[in-house]
Amino acid sequence: MDGFKRLVSITFLLALVVIALGAYTRLTEAGLGCPDWPGCYGFAGVPETAADQQLAQVRFPDAPIDLARAWNEMIHRYVAGTLGLLILAINIMAWRQPGLPRRLPAMLLVLVVFQAVLGMWTVTMALMPVVVMGHLLGGFTTASLLLLLRLRLAPRSVPSMLSASAPGKGLQLLAALGLVIVVGQVALGGWTAANYAAVVCTQLPFCEVDWQQQFDVTAFRLIQPEHDSYQYGVLDYAQRVSIHVAHRIGAVVTAAVLLLLAAGLWRRPSLRRWSVALVAVLGLQVALGITNVVASLPLAVAVAHNVTGLALVLLLVAANYQLYRMGSRWSLRASWPRPVGTIGRRG
Incomplete structure (x- = not known):
């Protein structure tokens, strides 16, 4: 083993x-x-x-x-x-x-x-x-x-009667939702990079052009017209702007959901380390994303943005697994037969 x-x-x-x-x-x-x-x-x-x-x-x-x-x-x-x-x-x-x-x-x-x-x-x-x-x-x-x-x-330790209470279903569902949203944001970031849309907007918080009027949903069509090469991108400017802005909006939604999850984790003392780690990695990722925009995609920062995105995914995978194990332990403990003489006592 x-x-x-x-x-x-x-x-x-x-x-x-x-x-x-x-x-x-x-x-x-x-x-x-x-x-x-x-x-x-x-x-x-x-x-x-x-x-x-x-x-x-x-x-x-x-x-x-x-x-x-x-x-x-x-x-x-x-x-x-x-x-x-x-x-x-x-x-x-x-x-x-x-x-x-x-x-x-x-x-x-x-x-x-x-x-x-x-x-x-x-x-x-x-x-x-x-x-x-x-x-x-x-x-x-x-x-x-x-x-x-x-x-x-x-190794799995045997749950004791003094172990922390099971996480609520709401927290478990919020953690699962956070993972799904982060994976979606990673996919959107991959789509942004693959279509060379990372540097089409250089201002914050949104693009300097009238992106609402230029927004083009065809930019998200997975199967694009055939080309000899897709290197350096084949979409027009408006389509790249649409992808870039969508990635930024996705980042706002992702941050809001993860901060809500971090607050839920913080309310349970046994899970506060997960809350701190989540806020720290999220903060670093947001800072790297902003730096990519204002500094026109420096190589080291862009690579770090990819790696930190992976760290965020892995953190949420581990947190979801931890919540699942805690729920399973609580269910197992609740199903144990009580010793003679404990009937009627509160566990």
Whole structure:
């Protein structure tokens, strides 16, 4: 069991690295650093020698070689491939040792295979926005399932009569709603980035143009007209403004719901650490988002914005799991038979 826990923990940490590298790859325009998949210009690695580069240009005459971007892309692929092998190892160990969870590892294996397909489509479909957004959501889901698997492996203490009371259904539903809204906001952020709409508005709190009159719902059509490449975006200015403003409005809604959730958590002393963590991560994410606007998307800040968004998702996954466990413990305690002589006493 200890070896399995360590493997899951290492795999979870590597998933965080893969997501950060993916954000860096996308933000440095290295998503098409290699025009083919899974290799690079027909090679297993980046063509470094003059002879290999000459052959690469013959194979892909419309894709000039940029070694920096090619290496960014390939490093991301190497690390993502390692993650896939570790998830395969988790499945092998889970099926060989009785008593280990099997359903979550199986889901992870299916997901990581689909992630590989999305990675291939990202290149072969030349950064089609729906594929890029799906790849982002797949990465976040992979990390979330790995965290959930690690939480399930944590030892469970027997509930005592002095344990905290069960969380109310309202708080549990609010936590679940918060997770759904954050995932939706992450998807909207991925759509903003995939359509290169992050810097079309430079003023706060809303866009400097008359966005109400220009708002175009077709900007959210997942299947866009076919293009040779979607790099640098294919939507017009009004459509990009619509996406950008929608992301900002979503941020306001998300912040309001999460602050309400934080207030609910704070009212229970046993859950106050979750409240503090939620407010801290939310505050950092809002600050990073504002900095992206006023400073025109600095690379380090943009990557941090992606990583902090992931931290917010993981925090809510863990909080929801904690609330679920508390509710389950309370139900178990309530169902225990009372010792002789306690009938009629208040528990």
